[in-house]
Amino acid sequence: MASGTLYTYPQSFRANKALIAAQYSGADVKLDSKFKFGETNKSAEFLKKFPNGKVPAFEGLDGFVLSESNAIAYYVSNSQLHGENSKDAALVQQWISFSDNEILPAACTWVFPCLGITQFNKQDTDRAKEQIKKVLSILNDHFLTRTFAVGERVTLADISLVCNLQSLYEQVLDPEFRKPYQNVNRWFNTVVNQPQVKKVLGEVKLASKMATFDAKKYQEIHGSASTGGAGDSKKKEKKPAQPQAQQPKKEKEKPAPKPAAVADEEEGDEPKQESKDPFAALPKGTMNLDEFKRVYSNQDILTEAIPYFWKNFDKENYSLWYCEYNQNLEGKMSFMVSNLVEGMFQRLDKFRKNAFGSMIVFGESKKNSIAGLWFWRYPELAFTLSPDWMVDYESYTWKKLDPGSDEAKDLVQKFFLQDGDFGGKVVADGKIFK
16 A cells, blocks of 8 residues: 655645545555745755656655656555446546546636636636536536446546536536536535545535636735736736746735646746846837737737737837747647646746747647747847747747738737637647737
8 A cells, every 4th residue: 555745735636636545545645744835846855856846746655756646646546446447447547638638727727817826818718618618518418327437436537527626616616607517516516525535625615606807816926916917017927837826925825725736737947047138138119019918818819909910010120930849749648738838938937028929739639739829029039039948949940920921911810819720730729928
C-alpha cells in the first residue's frame, strides 16, 4: 500500500483527487505542512526530486517520486478505483480524459473571473458557458441509467469528474442553470456525500446565485491592476491555466485556493528578473493597442473588433505574423498541446502590453497541430529583443504578412474569431494572448 508525502497547498482540487483516492484505498498520504507555494517548489532540494517544480507532487517513503495529479491519484488508489476489468479500466481513463480536456478549461475560464483571479472576458466566458452546457448534457444522458460513471461503485472517473466540477457547482451553476441536468445533479450530490469524499472536500454547498466578475476582489488580488478591460496597460492578466494569478500576496483572498488548483500542474517558468523594457526606445506609433484589446474583449469581434483593427492598424510601426509549430507533437494528448501554448504565454508575460496573439490547437489527441496569428509594435520578430522571450519562438515557423493582402484579411478574421475554414482542420482549443 502506498505511503508518502503530498506536496501541495490547501484546497488544490488536483491534489484532492489523490487525497480522496487515498481515503478509499487506505493509503497513508500525509500533506507537507511546511510547504509554501512559490518557495518550497522553487528550492534546489525540491527541484532535484521534481525538476519541473510543479505541484501536486508525491514522494513515497521508499523514495519513489511522482508528479501529475492523475498519476498520483492512480498510484495511491486501489484496484476498486481502477475498474473491475480491462474494459471498465479503459472507460475510467476515458472519463478522466474527458474531465480534464472538456470540463476543466471551461470551468477555469468561467469561474476564475468570479473569484477575481483573472480579468473578465465576455467572449471567452460565453464560450465557456456553452461548453459547460454541452458537457453537462453528455453527462446527463450518461447518468440517466447509472449511479456512478463506470460500474456500480465509485472509481477514479467519479473522483476526477467531481473535483473538476466542484468549483462550477459552488460558484456559478445556480438552480436555474442546473435544472435541466437533474441526473448529473443527483450523481454529483451522491458522490460528494460519500464519507471518503466528504472527509476531503467537506460540506459542498451548491450555488444559490450565479457568481459574476468581482472587480473589487480582482483589484485586491492584483493591486493596482486595472479592471477596465483586457488591454489596460497596467493590467497583469493571467489566463486560467496559469498558477501565479491565483497565488496572491494578500491573505484576505479566501475562496481562491479551490479554483487556483485548477492550474497548478500547468505552472511554467516565471519571467526572469526585471530588465530594461526593450520597447522603450521604439516609436510609440499611432495605434492604441490597449483600446483595441478592450474592444476585442468586451464587444462583438466580427462587427466591432475586426473593423477597429483594420481602421487603426499602424503599418509603419506594427507588423503582422502567421506562425506554425514545427516540432513533433505525435503521441501528445490535446491538453498537453494546449499547455505548450499556455507555457509560451506565461513566459511572454512582459511582452503583453506591446503585442496581441491568437493561437489555435487543431485536430484531436495525439494528432494535433498549432498555428497562430500575432501582431506587435516592431517591424521584425520582436522575440529577439529580449533573451526572456526567445525560449519558444524557434519552435515555430514565422511568416510576415502584408497587411494589405487578402491573405492577411482572411487570417485576421479567422484567428480573431478562432472559427472558420482552416483547410479541413478542426479547432480543438483556442488561446488569446492579450
